[in-house]
Amino acid sequence: MASSHLLNSSSFLSKSNSASPHHHRYPCPTILCAATPSITSPPVLPPSAPPPGLSFSAKYVPFNSISTNTPTAESYSLDDVVYRSRDGGLLDVQHDMDALKQYDGHYWKTLFDSRVGTTKWPYGSGVWSKKEWVLPEIDDEDIVSAFEGNSNLFWAERFGKKILGMNDLWVKHCGISHTGSFKDLGMTVLVSQVNRLRKMNSPLVGVGCASTGDTSAALSAYCAAAGIPSIVFLPANKISMAQLVQPIANGAFVLSIDTDFDGCMKLIRQITTELPIYLANSLNSLRLEGQKTAAIEILQQFDWEVPDWVIVPGGNLGNIYAFYKGFKMCQELGLVDRIPRLVCAQARNANPLFQYYNSGWKEFSPVTAKTTFASAIQIGDPVSIDRAVYALKKSNGIVEEATEEELMDAMALADSTGMFICPHTGVALSALMKLRGNGIIGPNDRTVVVSTAHGLKFTQAKIDYHSGAIGEMECRYSNPPVSVKADFGLVMDELKKFLSERR
Ligand SMILES: Cc1ncc(COP(=O)(O)O)c(C=O)c1O
Numbered sequence: 001m002a003s004s005h006l007l008n009s010s011s012f013l014s015k016s017n018s019a020s021p022h023h024h025r026y027p028c029p030t031i032l033c034a035a036t037p038s039i040t041s042p043p044v045l046p047p048s049a050p051p052p053g054l055s056f057s058a059k060y061v062p063f064n065s066i067s068t069n070t071p072t073a074e075s076y077s078l079d080d081v082v083y084r085s086r087d088g089g090l091l092d093v094q095h096d097m098d099a100l101k102q103y104d105g106h107y108w109k110t111l112f113d114s115r116v117g118t119t120k121w122p123y124g125s126g127v128w129s130k131k132e133w134v135l136p137e138i139d140d141e142d143i144v145s146a147f148e149g150n151s152n153l154f155w156a157e158r159f160g161k162k163i164l165g166m167n168d169l170w171v172k173h174c175g176i177s178h179t180g181s182f183k184d185l186g187m188t189v190l191v192s193q194v195n196r197l198r199k200m201n202s203p204l205v206g207v208g209c210a211s212t213g214d215t216s217a218a219l220s221a222y223c224a225a226a227g228i229p230s231i232v233f234l235p236a237n238k239i240s241m242a243q244l245v246q247p248i249a250n251g252a253f254v255l256s257i258d259t260d261f262d263g264c265m266k267l268i269r270q271i272t273t274e275l276p277i278y279l280a281n282s283l284n285s286l287r288l289e290g291q292k293t294a295a296i297e298i299l300q301q302f303d304w305e306v307p308d309w310v311i312v313p314g315g316n317l318g319n320i321y322a323f324y325k326g327f328k329m330c331q332e333l334g335l336v337d338r339i340p341r342l343v344c345a346q347a348r349n350a351n352p353l354f355q356y357y358n359s360g361w362k363e364f365s366p367v368t369a370k371t372t373f374a375s376a377i378q379i380g381d382p383v384s385i386d387r388a389v390y391a392l393k394k395s396n397g398i399v400e401e402a403t404e405e406e407l408m409d410a411m412a413l414a415d416s417t418g419m420f421i422c423p424h425t426g427v428a429l430s431a432l433m434k435l436r437g438n439g440i441i442g443p444n445d446r447t448v449v450v451s452t453a454h455g456l457k458f459t460q461a462k463i464d465y466h467s468g469a470i471g472e473m474e475c476r477y478s479n480p481p482v483s484v485k486a487d488f489g490l491v492m493d494e495l496k497k498f499l500s501e502r503r
Pocket residue numbers: 181212214215282313314315316317318319320376377422424452453
């Protein structure tokens with residue numbers, strides 16, 4: 001136990017095993033056996049051996065060439081600093097699928113499964129255990145990782161049975177992570193690539209983002225681990241204290257700006273075209289390569305069985321596409337034979353995607369996002385709108401919304417069954433409750449709700465709820481503490497009252 005902990009932390013800090021003879025560009029039998037180094041029998045060979053010299057690669061292509069299935073000559077190296085296609089559209093990371101297809105689905109499953117829990121750098125990370133599908137060409141010693149991923153897929157037995165009559169409900173706790181949100185999955189990839197670029201003498205002086213609190217926390221932590229300056233633009237007074245203190249503690253240059261997230265996003269986009277600061281928001285498609293591994297991980301955790309539904313709270317809308325991409329890659333490469341239906345859940349106070357969906361995808365209009373307890377998705381003009389629409393259409397997906405009362409009640413109910421979720425996960429659970437209520441999601445459907453951040457980042461929202469201190473809200477599941485004098489009789493009275501009410 002102690003020695004494996006030491007191994008993990010020393011890998012994080014020094015990449016000490018980077019010069020390992022097991023450092024290959026493609027999966028190999030040695031890597032497959034990494035978790036059992038003291039073998040006496042011959043290594044287990046993968047089902048189909050790699051042709052000698054075959055390597056994997058990826059490049060940027062215009063996203064619309066993918067969404068319209070139109071071949072294009074426009075592409076960029078991942079070592080280029082580029083966020084937009086020539087016509088101003090989004091980019092996407094395109095992998096050399098022909099090279100990946102040299103191996104069958106069984107091969108990839110065996111390889112990925114063999115890396116779970118290994119201390120061999122960098123494959124113990126849930127992201128880097130899928131390295132060939134993420135950033136295939138980066139050297140292991142350039143990777144900046146905090147052992148992210150491999151997050152708990154929690155069987156929400158009590159919530160499912162008691163609240164929804166469901167037996168097969170799961171919560172993927174992506175917020176149980178280094179900086180407390182799913183952003184770590186993408187940030188390890190982005191900061192690793194910047195680390196590589198800086199070693200290649202790129203003029204980049206730092207990495208910057210606009211944030212509602214989680215992207216900035218992840219960016220500042222990974223940059224601090226790599227000794228790279230980070231710059232974060234935060235909407236003043238619109239993020240939680242816990243989120244604000246994260247980049248401050250990690251030594252980021254923090255600008256608290258008198259605008260909302262969308263205003264910060266506009267500014268960082270302008271600034272990163274003027275200064276050699278690398279853009280870390282999910283407009284940068286590199287981030288999504290890491291985030292998509294959560295989808296692969298869900299399949300892996302179900303022994304490669306496909307759930308019926310996956311529900312993701314949406315704000316800037318990169319993550320819903322990342323999930324689609326992860327599932328789709330698994331299907332295309334033969335690991336599974338279908339993909340789940342995706343649901344994107346938004347807060348009613350910040351619901352541009354929901355409105356677009358409700359219009360029958362006729363017209364998209366950005367909104368001015370109003371204050372919501374789900375503050376990390378208080379976004380009115382999502383940069384990945386096109387990616388989200390594509391993911392939803394391709395997965396026969398649905399968009400739902402939740403009012404403030406619905407999301408806070410859902411959060412309180414989930415907490416009362418042993419979770420400690422964030423308000424964004426409350427949005428996703430409210431969506432589930434509605435879709436169960438109208439029968440779209442059936443009682444036996446295997447359903448995964450993606451929990452995107454740790455509840456400890458949002459304690460003020462929970463305090464407000466449990467003290468019944470929210471304007472119009474009934475706070476019907478609040479559980480305030482009972483004050484009592486230090487007197488045996490009075491304490492006994494309170495306990496008897498409590499116990500009789502429980503009967
Ligand atoms: C906790 C949390 N949940 C959900 C989201 C939504 O993710 P996305 O912006 O990729 O839609 C974000 C960030 O936007 C977030 O920080």
